[in-house]
Every structure is written in C-alpha cells, then in structure tokens.
Amino acid sequence: MGTKMFSESAIERIEQEYKEWLKEYEKALQKIPERLERFSTVSDMEVKNLYTPLDIKHKDFMEDIGFPGCYPFTRGVQTTMYRARLWTMRMFAGLGTAEQTNERFHYLINHGETGLSTAFDFPTLMGYDTDSPLARGECGRCGVAIDTIEDMQKLFARINLEEVTTSMTINPPASVIWAMYIANAENEGYSRRKLGGTIQNDCLKEFIAQKTLMLPPDPSIRLVVDTVEFGTREVPRWNTISISGYHIREAGATAVQELAFTIYDGITYVEECIKRGLNVDDFAGRLSFFWNSHIDFFEEIAKMRAARRMWARIMKNRFKAQNPRSMMCRFHVQTAGCSLTAQEPHNNVIRTTTEALAAILGGCQSLHTNSLDEVYMIPSEFAVKIALRTQQILAYEVGVANVIDPLAGSYYVEALTDRMEEEANEYIRKLDEMGGMVAAIEQNYPQMEIADSAYRFQQQVERGEKAIIGINMFPSDIPPLEVLKIDPEIERLQIERLHQFKERRNKVKLQKALDELRRRCEGKPCWENNVMPALIEAVKAGATEQECCDVYREVFGTYTDPASF
Amino acid sequence: MGNERRIRILVAKPGLDGHDRGARVIARALRDAGFEVIYTGCHQTPEQIVQTALQEDVDMIGLSILSGAHNYSFPRIMELLRENNAEDIVVVGGGIFPLEDIPKLKDIGIKEIFTPGAKLDDIVKWVRENVKPRKAAA
Numbered sequence A: 001m002g003t004k005m006f007s008e009s010a011i012e013r014i015e016q017e018y019k020e021w022l023k024e025y026e027k028a029l030q031k032i033p034e035r036l037e038r039f040s041t042v043s044d045m046e047v048k049n050l051y052t053p054l055d056i057k058h059k060d061f062m063e064d065i066g067f068p069g070c071y072p073f074t075r076g077v078q079t080t081m082y083r084a085r086l087w088t089m090r091m092f093a094g095l096g097t098a099e100q101t102n103e104r105f106h107y108l109i110n111h112g113e114t115g116l117s118t119a120f121d122f123p124t125l126m127g128y129d130t131d132s133p134l135a136r137g138e139c140g141r142c143g144v145a146i147d148t149i150e151d152m153q154k155l156f157a158r159i160n161l162e163e164v165t166t167s168m169t170i171n172p173p174a175s176v177i178w179a180m181y182i183a184n185a186e187n188e189g190y191s192r193r194k195l196g197g198t199i200q201n202d203c204l205k206e207f208i209a210q211k212t213l214m215l216p217p218d219p220s221i222r223l224v225v226d227t228v229e230f231g232t233r234e235v236p237r238w239n240t241i242s243i244s245g246y247h248i249r250e251a252g253a254t255a256v257q258e259l260a261f262t263i264y265d266g267i268t269y270v271e272e273c274i275k276r277g278l279n280v281d282d283f284a285g286r287l288s289f290f291w292n293s294h295i296d297f298f299e300e301i302a303k304m305r306a307a308r309r310m311w312a313r314i315m316k317n318r319f320k321a322q323n324p325r326s327m328m329c330r331f332h333v334q335t336a337g338c339s340l341t342a343q344e345p346h347n348n349v350i351r352t353t354t355e356a357l358a359a360i361l362g363g364c365q366s367l368h369t370n371s372l373d374e375v376y377m378i379p380s381e382f383a384v385k386i387a388l389r390t391q392q393i394l395a396y397e398v399g400v401a402n403v404i405d406p407l408a409g410s411y412y413v414e415a416l417t418d419r420m421e422e423e424a425n426e427y428i429r430k431l432d433e434m435g436g437m438v439a440a441i442e443q444n445y446p447q448m449e450i451a452d453s454a455y456r457f458q459q460q461v462e463r464g465e466k467a468i469i470g471i472n473m474f475p476s477d478i479p480p481l482e483v484l485k486i487d488p489e490i491e492r493l494q495i496e497r498l499h500q501f502k503e504r505r506n507k508v509k510l511q512k513a514l515d516e517l518r519r520r521c522e523g524k525p526c527w528e529n530n531v532m533p534a535l536i537e538a539v540k541a542g543a544t545e546q547e548c549c550d551v552y553r554e555v556f557g558t559y560t561d562p563a564s565f
Numbered sequence B: 001m002g003n004e005r006r007i008r009i010l011v012a013k014p015g016l017d018g019h020d021r022g023a024r025v026i027a028r029a030l031r032d033a034g035f036e037v038i039y040t041g042c043h044q045t046p047e048q049i050v051q052t053a054l055q056e057d058v059d060m061i062g063l064s065i066l067s068g069a070h071n072y073s074f075p076r077i078m079e080l081l082r083e084n085n086a087e088d089i090v091v092v093g094g095g096i097f098p099l100e101d102i103p104k105l106k107d108i109g110i111k112e113i114f115t116p117g118a119k120l121d122d123i124v125k126w127v128r129e130n131v132k133p134r135k136a137a138a
Helices: A008-031 A061-065 A098-110 A122-126 A149-155 A174-187 A203-210 A217-234 A246-250 A255-275 A280-286 A297-318 A345-361 A381-396 A411-434 A437-442 A445-462 A489-504 A507-522 A531-540 A545-556 B021-032 B046-055 B070-083 B101-107 B120-130
Strands: A088-093 A115-119 A166-169 A197-199 A241-244 A287-293 A331-335 A366-368 B008-012 B036-039 B060-065 B090-095 B112-114
Touching: A061 A411, A088 A098, A088 A381, A098 A115, A098 A149, A098 A381, A149 A174, A166 A174, A174 A197, A174 A217, A174 A531, A174 A545, A197 A241, A203 A217, A203 A241, A203 A246, A203 A255, A203 A437, A203 A445, A217 A241, A217 A255, A217 A280, A217 A437, A217 A531, A217 A545, A241 A246, A241 A255, A246 A255, A246 A287, A255 A280, A255 A287, A255 A297, A255 A411, A255 A437, A255 A445, A280 A287, A287 A297, A287 A345, A297 A331, A297 A345, A297 A411, A331 A345, A345 A366, A345 A381, A411 A437, A437 A445, A445 B021, A445 B120, A507 A531, A507 A545, A531 A545, B008 B021, B008 B046, B021 B036, B021 B060, B021 B090, B021 B120, B046 B060, B046 B070, B060 B070, B070 B090, B070 B101, B090 B120, B101 B112, B112 B120
Parallel strands: A088 A115, A088 A366, A115 A166, A166 A197, A241 A287, A287 A331, A331 A366, B008 B036, B008 B060, B060 B090, B090 B112
Antiparallel strands: none
C-alpha cells in the first residue's frame, strides 16, 4: 500500500487556494516589487517564492522519505542519529613538522575534538620527499611533511590509535601513507584489525578537480581497488575511500555537479571492486563520502539528503546490494573554503557557522569547520579554537541536534531534495552514455563543466548578481591579520632528518622490499599482486614515501594536467 | 610594422599546488578580453614556465599560486628570465600572499600582485595599460 502524504481532494483544494494566493502576491508586488529580478541558489538554481504540498504531491512517504536508519536513508544513516551520538568533530590539521602537527592534534583533543584529520604538505600529497628538487619551498606549508615511518610515529605520538579514528587526506600516495600508518601502529603494539579511520584515496576527483596528479587513471584505480581489497580482509574498521565532492565544489562546481560527479565516482569504484572479484556487500559498507557545505543553506541540506537517497537506490538497484550498510551514504562534511573572504575575515565565522548548521541538518557523520584565517593560511590556534567551539555551540546549546532530520516534510526542502536527485540523475545518464567516468575525464567533460560553472559564478559576482559581503556588497580591504608563520628553516631540518634516517637503514633489506613492491606492481593478474603487504614491509624496512611512489611512477607512468581552461 | 600583434599571455602555476580555479577563470577572462592566452596547467617548475614563455614568445606571465611557496618560485623565475635576456616580459602574481611579502616580490621585479577579491575587469584593464607587445627578439 502506498503512503502518499496528501489526499487527491486535499491537493485539489490547495491548488485552487494557491491560485488565489498568487493573485494576492501579484497585487502586493504592485506596491513593493520583488527585491531581485531572479531568486536563485548559490549554484544558480532558480527558486520559487513559495513551496506548498503541490510541490511534493507525488511523494510517497515510505519510498522517498521514510525513517532514519531505514532505506532509502533520506533522513539519516543511523536510527538514533545525534540523539545517541553526535557527529565526530574532526578538524583538518597539519602544519610544519610531524612534531608541530602532533602538538596541534593534542591541542584540539584537549579542547574537545573527537576525531583526527591530517593535512599533508604538497610534496607529501604528490608523492615526493622533502629533499626532492620539486619540493623546494613547500615543506610544511599547507600541511605536515611526512617522508618516513619515523615521521608517522612522531605525528601520532601519545595518541591511542585503537580509540581515536584518524582521517588522512591523501590520494595518489594513499596506499603508501596508509601502509606507514598501519606499520607504525603495529610497531606501537596496536592490532590492524582494530584501527579505525579513513584515507581519502579518491583518485577520480583528482583528475576532475583537485589536481593532485601522479599516475594515469587506470593504474590509479587499480591501487584504489588494492586498498579496498586489503582493507576488507585485514583492516575491517577502515574506510578505504572517502569519495569526495568537496574539491569538485571548491573548483567551482554547482551543488548538482558536486553530487552527480561524486556519486558517479562512487559507482566507478564499486564497479571496479566487483570486477576485481569482490562481493559488493563485503566492501561497500566501508565506502564513505565527503561533501562540501557551501553558503546556500537549504541547497546544501537538500544535497546531503538527496545524496543518501541516491546512493541507497543505486546500491540496491544498480549493484543489487543486500546488506543495508552497503546502501548507506555515510559522510564527512567540510564547510566551504571558497565561500570565505580575505576581506573582513572575522565575518568568516558567521559563514562557517551557517554552513556547519546545514551540515548538521543534512545529517553528517563528521564535520570540519573552517577557521576564519584559513583563507590566508593554515589556521592559528586562536582561530581553530573558535572553529571547534562553533561546532560545540551548535551541538550543545542550539538544540538542532535534538530531533532527527527536523526539516523533513518542509515543502521547500523536500522539493529541492527531489530536484537535486533528478538533475544529478541527468548527469549520471549522460556519464553512462559517455562510457563511464574515466572516458568522461579523458574527454575533459567534468573538468570543463566545472570550469564553466566557476566562470559563470565569477561573472555573476562581478555583475553583482551573487552577493559576497566585503567583496561586491559593502566592500572592504584586506586587513593585516596575525597569521601562523611556517619557518622556512624547517625545510632544511626535515631534509637533514630524512638523510640521517636514510643512513641508518639496512640497504639490502630495503632493496629487497622495494623489489617486491615493483614485482607486485608489474605482476599479473593484479588480484594476486595486491601492493599493500609489500608496501607495509617496505616502509617497515625504511622505504620513504617517494621511494615507493617512484616505483609506481616507473611502472605505471605519470599523468600531467591537460591544462584546459 | 603598423600591424601590432595581439598581446600574448602565459598563465602559469608554479609548484605543487593544484588550486587552479583562479588561474583558469583568469585565463578565460583574458581570452574573452581579446588576448592570446596560453595556460601551462598545474605543477610547473620555474624552468618549465620560463621555457614555455620563451617558446611561446609571450609578453606577460601571470603566476598563480596558493601554496605559500612563492618566495622560492617567484625569485627563481625572475632569475631565469634575466639569464635568458627576457626580463622585459611583464610578470605578475595572483593568489594568496602574506601582506609583508608583497613589497619584497615587487622589489625582485614582479610588476603587480593580485589578491583575493581582485576583479576580472580590473585585471584586464591593468594588462591593457601595462603590457605592450615585446620587440621581437633578435
């Protein structure tokens, strides 16, 4: 039996009354016209003046909305949501050396953060050691420099790795960094079966948006599948991919593009894991997502609700998953860095608060709130504390975590959720027709869709059609602000430390381990040559991040930015 | 030689940072304003950037960087331009720069630094006023 929410007679009556009300509205506009020619979301989706039951008259409560923890999970992946356990407050942190970042981790934990998230510097993200000529001037600037297992040990010193979950934003070298994490945890006496955390490990969105590029798409995906396979078998509490819309959005995508391209990346990983011979219900429960929470409040809430419903339907219908956990779109959220302004930076606290509120109402599992100075630099302690306190105030004072999915049934939010899903499904059909995401990337399709949106938005800002306070409304200058300084001297110290570490290694053992890694990279079939065990041995034998990544680059070749605009 | 050619601009991203939204938006805006634009893509070394600038015979280089590594890459690029007798190529920077770094970058010959919030129209206007086609190299 269906569970339509309005009777036909009710809809008929509302339709008549709505027409009457519209006449009143037009009349009222004669006196005071609307303040904008066109009302639209930050993604430029046009919205109406009013939403009513007419906008959701076709919806079926059980099929489309339902209950938290139940298919299609529109209202949340857990039955109890924040009534039982709040989202994990997980601040993205990394600066300078491993010791400095470890100090920041403890500072955040001492102020009540409940999970860790590691930001690596650019050389680490790109698979280069600090002593690489390509790494000049970058050490510790946008995150922490990690070259060796010794750095990893220092990074997580005095943190209980079986109690705290750690997220690591690392992509092409994800397998290597994860191997260092596992190897270090084992050296410290922890069991790999009890380690919980996430590696971002989403290579597709690198080609699409974030541009941390190392290997071509096919071997990149092969390594991702190796980690999923290894995690399924050996590290069962680990999320081996964080399928990320965040960077797609930051690159300029609309909310629908973020949703569609990310879900399609997810589809691609599931297909590839199935091709490897894995059973969908054995691995899909460890796939997680990562969304941006941008400045348009309702659009973001609708996007997150739509994401859950879409993923559930895709996993059930397209991949025939049976286990409800395989259908759950569990996700981390970060507030939108690109919505912040260098002008009057203190206003960024208000932007971040609004975006965090949307993430909470959108039902996130963990959340990073940007610091007011993140538009300039890695945050200062002062700024990061305000950002963490923002989450705590929302969690404990405001009351928004008391009721599950409180915006369900809002005519606007439900209609917008539907529209997000419909428009994202259009993209999914298009990507299917193109032959999948790798083919689409090779045709530069998602990249150019995003570039078009970014350019359109910028033009709208310049014409004053999209308001940014401090930029095109109430414009203001960039003030001098006390920001964190990274001492350029740490680059020399890190290189010195790396060279001392290299001196101490057993060269024979190291070479043997790297040879085994190379053998597995070259070996066929790939399902008999998972790189993870070899990587763990290699980093235990002292292989640096770059030494492992150089094996990858030599075997698989490299990928350079196609430089389209 | 009354037939003045169009101004050629290289938009380049030095270093390992992949934040290319700004660079690509600027490249489009300059192209739409009638300039010839070449874009390097991400992850270029100073050597690659200067080589491309010379090969493409550009009149201006726009460097986009958000990683904070400008204090290494910008001086290196200026040095390489001098070594190649190409210091008349106008070099500008865009991205995130600590305020105290800006005068230092101008001292080494960077003509202008554009910071967050800079308007596309203002950048285009700046180029029109400050960049002329280079005299063909001998």
